Amino acid sequence: MKNCPKCGQARQGEEFKCPKCDVFYSQLDEILFEEQQKQEKNSLKGRLNTILAAKDRKQAIRNEVKTIWKNVPLKTKITLWTIFAFVFALVVSVL
Helix, strand or coil: CCECCCCCCECCCCCCECCCCCCECCHHHHHHHHHHHHHHHHCHHHHHHHHHHCCCHHHHHHHHHHHHHHHCCHHHHHHHHHHHHHHHHHHHHHC
C-alpha cells in the first residue's frame, strides 16, 4: 500500500505505520511489525534492555533466567545436570 488508509499520506520507505496518524498501512504490515517486536524482545539486546530498564535489576535478572530455563528443552537440562554432577563428583573425589 502506497498511501495511509486513514489520512492518505504517502508511504516513506519501508515503514509499517503512518508517521502522521500512527495507523498501519495494511494488516500484513501489522503482523510483520508484531513479529519484529517479538524477535527484538527475545534477542539478547532486547533482554538486556529489559533488565537495564527495570527498577529492580536483580529481580529482572532472576525473571529472565527463569524464562530462559523454562524454554530450555528437557534433554538439554538433563545433559547439563549430568555434567554438573560429574564435575562435582570429580572435585569431591580429589579433595
